[in-house]
Amino acid sequence: MTDDTRDGAPVSIGELARATGIAVRTIRFYCDEGILESRRSAGGHRMFDAETAVERLLLVRRLRALGLGLESITDVLHGKWSINEAVAAETARLDAEFRALAWRRAALRALDSDGPVRRDERLTLLAAVSDADAAHEGLVRFWRGVLAPIPRAEVDVFIGWNVPEPPADPTVDEIVAYAELAALITDSGLHGAVRQQLWRTRPETVRDGPELYAAVGAVMTDVVPLISSGVAPRGGRELDRFVGAHATARGERDSPRFRARLLIDGPDTDRRIDRYWALTERLLGPRITVGRAHRWVYDALAYSADSAVN
Structure with a gap:
């Protein structure tokens, strides 16, 4: 991150991508799906609050790595579910899937x-x-x-x-x-x-x-x-x-x-x-x-x- 990013200045989508290692197109998708919030600059570019956006993206990446779907992740980010509830639901889904496969x-x-x-x-x-x-x-x-x-x-x-x-x-x-x-x-x-x-x-x-x-x-x-x-x-x-x-x-x-x-x-x-x-x-x-x-x-x-x- 740049010094401006650490000082709380808004960052561009490119800077956010470099800071998190997440592709620009993926960040755009998350914005379109309501997972990540942004605002537009005077020139019409997406701008993000650095600290909030980085935390949210890292959380999304970790939950995705555990196999949670975007719908469940969105519910966690919007406060409809706790992480424990989302994990429990995914565990139940996997149990049912394993039973069906067996x-x-x-x-x-x-x-x-x-x-x-x-x-x-x-x-x-x-x-x-x-x-x-x-x-x-x-x-x-x-x-x-x-x-x-x-x-x-x-x-x-x-x-x-x-x-x-x-x-x-x-x-x-x-x-x-x-x-x-x-x-x-x-x-x-x-x-x-x-x-x-x-x-x-x-x-x-x-x-x-x-x-x-x-x-x-x-x-x-x-x-x-x-x-x-x-x-x-x-x-x-x-x-x-x-x-x-x-x-x-x-x-x-x-x-x-x-x-x-x-x-x-x-x-x-x-x-x-x-x-x-x-x-x-x-x-x-x-x-x-x-x-x-x-x-x-x-x-x-x-x-x-x-x-x-x-």
């Missing part, structure tokens, strides 16, 4: 790992889940429809426990499992089958859906430790509570006949349901899902019915 890489590896005979089939499957977030949102919508009219807060709890998030860095097996899961819910028949499993009959025959859901949910919660301990499905307190909840919801009594109806009315052996929960558990790891708890209760109900006959 998802694409896994999809390509999954396609490459399959033999030519099944490649077209797998390509179709994987192409349907090219957007991991959209695939997850599809699963969430599926369960919101199945669980209606259960209150939103309770549905969110169910989804949080039973609906897998897309893996951040999926393996080939994980992305194929997620793709198959997303494909399964496009079968309109699965929606009806899962609703029937939940309500055991037409939902309109139930007096209070949310109350039945809460009562059955409490049973499922108590069944989980039994499954964890390796307890085989059997009659007992948990099954009695399950049957009692359904009987109460319909204004009926627990009886062998009612239990037989519950056994017939639920599509628990539907292969699509079994496959859905097998894929879900593969993605969730050791977590015991409500699907497995439902299956335990169904098997206990079948055992109870067989015992009553024999």
